[in-house]
Amino acid sequence: MTLKLAYFEINDIVFGQETIIDGSTLVINRESLENTLKTSDKRISAIGLHTAMPGDSTRILCVKDVIEPRCKIKGTELGVGNTHILKNVAVVTCGKIVGFQEGIIDMSGPGAAHTPFSATLNVVLDIQVVPGLSPHEHEEVVRLTGLTAATLLAQTSTNKNPTRVETYPPIDPAAVPSSLPRIAYVYMLLSQGLLHDTYVLEENAKQGLPRILEHTLLLDGAIISGNCVSACDKNTTYHHQNNPVLRELLREHHKRLSLVGVVLTNEPISLDAKKKSAQQSVELVQTLKADGAIMSKEGFGNPDTDQMLLIRGLEEAGIPTVALTDEFAGANGCSQSLADSTPQAIAMVSVGNANERILLSPLEQLLGPISDLTKLAGAYPHSLHDDGSMEVELQAIIGATNELGWQTLRCREV
Amino acid sequence: MSIQYRIIHCLNQFFGGIGGEEQASTPPSLFSGARGPGMLLQKEFPQIEIAATLVFGDNYVAENPEAAIREILGLLTPYCTENRPDLLVAGPAFNAGRYGIACGAICQAVQEELDLPAVTGMYPNNPAVELYRLHTFIARTSDNVMGMADAIGNMIPLGLKLVREEEVWPEKDGYLLQGKRKNIFVRETGAKRAVTMLLARMNGEPFTTEYPMPVFDRAEPAPPIKDMGQARLALVTSGGIVPKGNPDRIEAANAQRFGTYSLKGLQALSAQTHQTAHGGYDPTYANQDPNRVLPLDAVRELEAEGAIGSLHEYYYATVGNATSVENARKYGQQIAKILVADGVQAVILTST
Amino acid sequence: MVKEIERSGIPVVHACSIVPISLTVGGNRIVPTIAIPHPFGRPDKSIAEEKALRRQLVEKALHALQTPIEKQTVFE
Numbered sequence: 013m014t015l016k017l018a019y020f021e022i023n024d025i026v027f028g029q030e031t032i033i034d035g036s037t038l039v040i041n042r043e044s045l046e047n048t049l050k051t052s053d054k055r056i057s058a059i060g061l062h063t064a065m066p067g068d069s070t071r072i073l074c075v076k077d078v079i080e081p082r083c084k085i086k087g088t089e090l091g092v093g094n095t096h097i098l099k100n101v102a103v104v105t106c107g108k109i110v111g112f113q114e115g116i117i118d119m120s121g122p123g124a125a126h127t128p129f130s131a132t133l134n135v136v137l138d139i140q141v142v143p144g145l146s147p148h149e150h151e152e153v154v155r156l157t158g159l160t161a162a163t164l165l166a167q168t169s170t171n172k173n174p175t176r177v178e179t180y181p182p183i184d185p186a187a188v189p190s191s192l193p194r195i196a197y198v199y200m201l202l203s204q205g206l207l208h209d210t211y212v213l214e215e216n217a218k219q220g221l222p223r224i225l226e227h228t229l230l231l232d233g234a235i236i237s238g239n240c241v242s243a244c245d246k247n248t249t250y251h252h253q254n255n256p257v258l259r260e261l262l263r264e265h266h267k268r269l270s271l272v273g274v275v276l277t278n279e280p281i282s283l284d285a286k287k288k289s290a291q292q293s294v295e296l297v298q299t300l301k302a303d304g305a306i307m308s309k310e311g312f313g314n315p316d317t318d319q320m321l322l323i324r325g326l327e328e329a330g331i332p333t334v335a336l337t338d339e340f341a342g343a344n345g346c347s348q349s350l351a352d353s354t355p356q357a358i359a360m361v362s363v364g365n366a367n368e369r370i371l372l373s374p375l376e377q378l379l380g381p382i383s384d385l386t387k388l389a390g391a392y393p394h395s396l397h398d399d400g401s402m403e404v405e406l407q408a409i410i411g412a413t414n415e416l417g418w419q420t421l422r423c424r425e426v
Numbered sequence: 427m428s429i430q431y432r433i434i435h436c437l438n439q440f441f442g443g444i445g446g447e448e449q450a451s452t453p454p455s456l457f458s459g460a461r462g463p464g465m466l467l468q469k470e471f472p473q474i475e476i477a478a479t480l481v482f483g484d485n486y487v488a489e490n491p492e493a494a495i496r497e498i499l500g501l502l503t504p505y506c507t508e509n510r511p512d513l514l515v516a517g518p519a520f521n522a523g524r525y526g527i528a529c530g531a532i533c534q535a536v537q538e539e540l541d542l543p544a545v546t547g548m549y550p551n552n553p554a555v556e557l558y559r560l561h562t563f564i565a566r567t568s569d570n571v572m573g574m575a576d577a578i579g580n581m582i583p584l585g586l587k588l589v590r591e592e593e594v595w596p597e598k599d600g601y602l603l604q605g606k607r608k609n610i611f612v613r614e615t616g617a618k619r620a621v622t623m624l625l626a627r628m629n630g631e632p633f634t635t636e637y638p639m640p641v642f643d644r645a646e647p648a649p650p651i652k653d654m655g656q657a658r659l660a661l662v663t664s665g666g667i668v669p670k671g672n673p674d675r676i677e678a679a680n681a682q683r684f685g686t687y688s689l690k691g692l693q694a695l696s697a698q699t700h701q702t703a704h705g706g707y708d709p710t711y712a713n714q715d716p717n718r719v720l721p722l723d724a725v726r727e728l729e730a731e732g733a734i735g736s737l738h739e740y741y742y743a744t745v746g747n748a749t750s751v752e753n754a755r756k757y758g759q760q761i762a763k764i765l766v767a768d769g770v771q772a773v774i775l776t777s778t
Numbered sequence: 779m780v781k782e783i784e785r786s787g788i789p790v791v792h793a794c795s796i797v798p799i800s801l802t803v804g805g806n807r808i809v810p811t812i813a814i815p816h817p818f819g820r821p822d823k824s825i826a827e828e829k830a831l832r833r834q835l836v837e838k839a840l841h842a843l844q845t846p847i848e849k850q851t852v853f854e
Contacts, residue, residue, distance in 0.1 A: 125611070193628040256617035268625055304628045306620055334624040336616055339637065345607035346560060353639045359623055362636040363616040364609045406609070417616025422636055426596055426608045450815070485814050489795055524814065527796065556802050645784035647806040647847045654840045662790075664779065665817065711816040717832065718819025724833040733840060744779075754803075758782025766786050772843045774836070775780050777794035778814050 013092050014181045015228040018085075018174035019099040025063050025133050033168045038101060040135070045164065049137070052160050055145055055153045060138040062379050064104070064119050066131050071123075071372070072104055073380035074114040075410050076151075077237050078129055078250040079103040079158050083166035090213070091229035096169040102132040102250055103165065105158035106380035107139050107150065115243020115410035121373035126412040126421070129250075136379050137161055147240075151207055155238055158249075180228050180262070185300055188270035195269045196302035197261055198293060198322060198333075199230075202239055202246070202310040203278040209238035210247075210310075212276060222277040222293040224300070230258055230274060239310075244366045244405075244412040245338050247310050251411065256418050257308050257336070273300040277322070279315040286314075290321035294329055307335040309415040312366070316352040327356035334359040338413035339423050341365045343405065349423075364413040364421040366406050374400030430473040431586060432509075434480060434502065435464045436516040436532050438525045442481030447708035450524075452483035454494065456501045467515070467578050474582065477511050480532075485707065487528035494528075495535045506540050512589045518547030518577035521569040523554060523706065523747075530558025537562060545585035547577045550602055551751070563588060564602045653735075657771040660738035662761060664746030664754075665719035665778040666704030667695065667712065676745055678705025684744035684757040686764075689737065694723035706747030707778050720776055738770050746777055780805045791839040793817060797852055807842040808852045811835060 021036055028039035042061050050059045064070045081098040084090070104117065117129045124130035139154050188194060201210040203217035210217040212225070213234050225234060235252035261271045277293040280286055297305055305326050309319055319335055326333040339349035339362055349365070395402050406412040413421065439449040441462045460468050460476035468476055480498065487494040505511070514536045516529035526548050533544035538561075547565040548555050555564055565584050567577035580600040587594050596603050614622070619636070626633040651657045668676060674685040692699070695716035702712040702719060717723045720741065728734050742761045746754070765773065781804040783790045792805035795814045811817035818832045842853045 193625070195624065195628075256615055257620065260615075260617045260621045264621060264625070269621075269628070304624055306624050308617075332624070332627045334620050334627065336620050337637065339607055341607035346605075348640060349607060349637060355639060357639050358635055359627055359633060360635045360637040360639075361616050361620040361623060365607045368609050414616070417618070417620055420611050420613065420615050421609055422612050422616065422619070423607050423609050424636065425603050425638075426606050489813050523799070524796075553799050553802065557799070643781070644804050644850070645781040645806065647849070647851075648784050648787050648789040650789060650846045651843045654844055657843075662779065662783070707815040709815070711819055711821050714821070715819060718816040718821075718828075721818040721832045721836050723829065724818070724836040727833060728836060728840065733837070754779050755782055758779035761779065762783045762786035762788065765783065765788055770788060773783055773788055773790040774839045774843075775783070775790050775792050776811070776817055777792065777796075777800070778817055 014179055015091055015232055016094045017178045017180070017231065018094055018096050019176050020096065020169045020172060021099045021175040022101050022133060025065070025101070025135065031165070031168055033172055038098065038165065038168065045161070048164065049157055049161055053153055053157060055141050055149065056139060056157065057142045058140040062136040062138070064134040064136050064379060066119060068119040069376040070119040071375040071378050072106065072117040072134070072136055073378060074106045074108050075117055075243065075380065076105045076107045076114050076154050076240070077158055078248040078410065079162040080250045080253045081162040081166040082233055082253065083163050085170065090234060091226055091232045095232055096166050096174070098166055098169065099175065100133050101165065102129055102134050103158050103162045104129065104134045104136045105139060105154050106136065107154040108381045114240070116404065116408050117410050118372055118375060121375060122370055123372040123409055126370065126406055126409045126419070128411050128418055135161065135165065138380050147207060151238060151240060155236065159236070180231055182226060182228060183271060185272040188272060189266065192266070192268065192270045193303045194272045194301055195261060196272055196297045196300045196305045197257060197274045198297065198305050198307040199274055199276050200307065200309045200315065200318060201235070201276060201278055202241060202315065204281050207240040211236040211238055217278055222275055222289055222296055224273050224296055225276050227258060227262070227271065227274055230255060241311055242366070242407050243410045244407045245311055245415050247414065247416055248411065251414060251416050251418060256416050257306060261306065272302055279311065279318045283317070286318050286321055290318065290325050293322055294325035297326060297331060298329060302331055305331050305333040307333055308417065309335070309337055312338060312340055313351050316350045320352045320354040320357060323357045324354045332359070334361060336361045336363060336415050336417050338363045338415055339365045340367050341423070343367050343369050361417065362423040363415060363417060363419060364406065365423045366413045368406050369403055370406060372402040372404060428473070429475045431512045431589065432475050432477045433513045433515050434478050434505070434511050435460065435467070435476045436480045436482070436514065436529065437462055438482060438484040438528065442479065444481055448710065450483045450485035450708050453486055454480055454482035454498050454501060456480050456505070463574055463578065466574065467582065470575070470578055471582050478505060482528060484522070484524040484528050487531060488524035491527065491531045495531050498532055499535055499539055502536065502540065506542060511542065513585045514542050514544040515581060515585055516544065516546040518565070518567045518574070518581060519552060519554065520567055520571060520573070521549040521552050523552060526552040526554025527557065530554045530562060533562035534558060543585065543588040545581050545588060547581045548602070555602055559602055559604045560606065566600050566602055651772050654772065655732050655735055657735045658738055658769055659725070659734050659736070659772050659774065660765055660770040661720055661722070661725065661741040662773055662775045663720050663741070663743050663777070665712070665776055666702045666745040667700055667716050667720040667743050668703045670699055670701050672701070672703045676703045676743070678703060678745060679747045681745040681753065684742055684761065686740050686742055688739060689722065689741055690739055692722060693726050695720060704745045704747055704778060719778060738768060789843050791842040793835065793839050801850055806847060806850055808850065809835065809839050809842055810852065810854065
């Protein structure tokens with residue numbers, strides 16, 4: 013029951029006659045892949061495939077999701093067997109779905125430091141859909157097309173030798189060394205319907221959470237983002253596939269701590285449901301006999317309440333908890349950062365104030381549907397300057413204040 | 427070294443050389459050149475010229491900051507249109523609350539109204555810090571004038587950085603936290619920091635949260651008195667009103683105790699019976715008529731008319747001048763215990 | 779001090795000259811007074827006038843003590 017992640021390091025992407033891996037270069041037959049994707053879903057009216065490389069003078073707009081190209085080899089079951097991964101490559105899907113909460117990726121300039129995807133070799137899909145689709149269907153088309161593209165690209169590795177392989181055996185919580193602190197990971201997912209959705213094992217996470225999920229399933233891409241929320245702290249599929257909290261815990265596993273399990277929990281829409289979820293999550297952490305917990309988050313505003321309820325519940329159950337959050341402290345950093353608070357939250361990691369503004373330099377190439385540039389969350393009507401530079405809040409940048417703790421940004425008091 | 431920066435310096439009546447507490451109500455006026463600590467400032471920083479010194483009575487500003495600030499801006503505005511100074515420096519105010527309030531209010535106003543960079547200096551526990559730290563840069567100083575050279579050594583480099591619009595950080599540039607949130611890139615990812623913090627917690631080692639929960643240290647408002655005509659009222663003061671001679675020797679500043687004093691048979695306080703022990707304001711008026719701080723005469727009148735059920739036999743007094751929050755809390759708790767035990771239902775607490 | 783007494787359940791009216799400080803230290807019922815060295819006095823007025831002013835302030839304080847409030851309130 014072991015998972016093997018086989019990595020194929022890619023250093024370049026070029027367009028060519030067929031879609032293959034040539035050495036460490038990913039070659040893409042652009043026309044063919046565009047056609048394959050377009051015919052995969054009759055709701056697509058047009059598709060444009062572009063590349064965006066680190067250092068390019070390129071701005072990708074209306075980014076909906078980012079996906080690491082992966083495919084299963086030998087056996088289809090998630091969480092076991094071999095998975096091939098094109099390392100350094102990302103499929104970036106763009107689409108004007110809700111029109112204001114898709115994000116920006118800058119491949120160079122000051123914005124590049126604020127997104128992980130300025131450092132990846134990006135295959136950008138600008139997906140247009142037929143008229144009359146509901147936003148929900150539109151989101152689904154973009155999501156599924158991105159996943160299809162990621163799988164097709166990863167399948168170029170089928171008969172190749174990986175650069176390196178990571179092996180992940182299952183964890184038996186009963187068999188961990190008694191001398192190390194038993195740590196549970198509480199993994200909050202935005203799951204509110206109405207385009208605030210996350211998919212766990214292909215099921216909408218509105219139902220079925222909280223639950224415990226094996227780390228091998230998580231490492232193997234059990235969670236897919238279907239979220240159309242603010243770019244800075246939505247966890248893209250790529251983030252879920254490479255969850256940095258889980259990775260850090262596994263790095264320390266059996267060294268300074270023992271990871272005893274991951275509790276997935278939701279962020280529902282009523283206070284009663286939030287309280288119930290928090291209570292059930294705490295009970296699940298208790299069944300794991302955890303000594304301590306680490307908690308990640310998605311989104312802001314009402315999820316602050318979910319997080320505070322969880323922290324209070326865990327601390328009151330005698331389980332010390334460290335929780336990650338971002339802040340919305342206003343452009344000048346003077347406002348109250350979170351919508352909720354609890355005195356028990358004494359160990360917070362702050363991944364940045366999403367309201368802080370940044371001047372993005374003008375870039376030569378713009379990818380993605382650009383008509384609604386100034387309507388992105390975190391942008392303003394006067395955001396776009398005459399010289400092509402843009403003043404936005406970090407909120408508008410994909411992954412800028414990622415609450416899985418991907419970035420090295422933090423916020424502090426001054 | 428040639429003069430590179432011209433500044434305006436703001437001082438209270440004491441440091442400005444006008445006089446002590448008795449001059450605390452002096453309206454602001456502008457003098458050319460340096461005065462008092464400004465001399466030291468120019469000596470330590472030869473690249474700086476103090477173009478003018480604004481001197482004000484600190485009660486004058488602290489009591490009615492809005493009007494006083496209008497007046498001060500009126501004095502400074504013509505000055506700032508021609509031959510505009512680079513920076514305004516106020517204080518340092520050390521641990522003086524009213525002086526601190528004046529310095530904070532002036533700095534905030536010149537920044538906002540005249541777009542002039544400003545810096546002041548205070549001891550971290552100065553009550554004005556909480557009021558103004560968000561609005562101006564407050565360099566860290568000691569609690570008294572002995573720390574003048576260090577205070578100037580902190581304030582001026584910080585102020586000049588503000589003039590040059592350079593980035594500043596509280597630790598590096600010696601100013602008090604403003605309570606703002608600011609982003610910074612660090613070496614480790616959030617995930618790594620979270621695991622490190624959790625391991626520290628699990629091992630009982632010290633750790634520092636990156637987002638302290640906002641503290642609202644507020645007492646729930648107690649329910650109102652239905653009818654004061656039936657209620658027992660007590661008087662408490664931080665204005666230092668004590669029986670003549672200050673029998674408990676309550677300190678003029680940073681009081682180490684509070685006093686419990688009888689009001690039995692007294693219809694009013696008088697210069698013969700009571701005085702102030704408070705060292706933070708001009709005692710002339712309070713000593714002439716202590717009812718001006720603890721209004722016993724008016725309370726007795728209202729008691730006689732039935733507007734107050736009865737006045738508690740004792741009143742409680744301390745000096746609120748530079749008294750630490752911890753001590754104030756302790757005195758409050760002790761007084762509250764006595765009041766509850768004695769069946770007191772309402773309190774008037776007077777402060778200067 | 780004001781908070782600690784209030785916490786014991788006894789309503790306190792804080793009569794003080796510098797209202798922002800009272801708001802900072804957590805006063806709930808606040809009555810602004812005249813000046814720092816003479817919160818309940820006006821030395822420039824006649825004794826009778828001064829006494830009348832003082833009485834007015836105490837009456838305002840009594841009014842505050844009888845007023846239901848939910849948050850920090852300044853009784854101007």
